[in-house]
Amino acid sequence: MATDSIGDTLHQLMHAYRRQLRRSIRDQGITLPVTHIRILKAIGSLKATTAREVARRIGTDKAQVTRALNELEAMAQISRQRDPEDRRSQILAITEDGRSTLDQILTAEAQAAGVMSDSLSDAELDGFREMASTMIRNTLKDTCDTETETPCPNRN
Known part of the structure; x- marks a missing residue:
């Protein structure tokens, strides 16, 4: 894709x-x-x-x-x-x-x-979760809003 x-x-x-x-x-x-x-x-x-x-x-x-x-x-x-x-x-x-x-x-x-x-199969769902988690991690920095330095919600 x-x-x-x-x-x-x-x-x-x-x-x-x-x-x-x-x-x-x-x-x-x-x-x-x-x-x-x-x-x-x-x-x-x-x-x-x-x-x-x-x-x-x-x-x-x-x-x-x-x-x-x-x-x-x-x-x-x-x-x-x-x-x-x-x-x-x-x-x-x-x-x-x-x-x-x-x-x-x-x-x-x-x-x-x-x-x-x-x-979707269990394997497809697991793959989706893993892929989505990776994409989320790729976008997160130390803060979500760098102007106000607001911490990211729901961050592990």
Whole structure:
């Protein structure tokens, strides 16, 4: 495959996955905006996290995260408690309702991936994961945003 068509293929794959994921999320009855979903996933996967850490993790500004957190808290999806080590900060936690929503989101993601990988063998999927991981590593430097030196989210 020529190098100039890799971008087109990746772009089409990304959009196909997003369409399928939106469809799966809708089928699960989830009505949250994408930002809220990303924040809920971040809180669910991080222990004793703060708004600043969530903003860093998902690569967006803290003000946008704070607005979404207010809405998620009003919907009883998350709770906040004062950080005992830093009283200026709040620790975010997922509630029982939030855990249920997160489980639905994870189910929707698994369904979307299942639809897209339906006719692929285990060996082909392993090869795809390895290739995609290599491509991701090839693009990562010490920081994702060299202007602000924002660390890369989801980096191992």
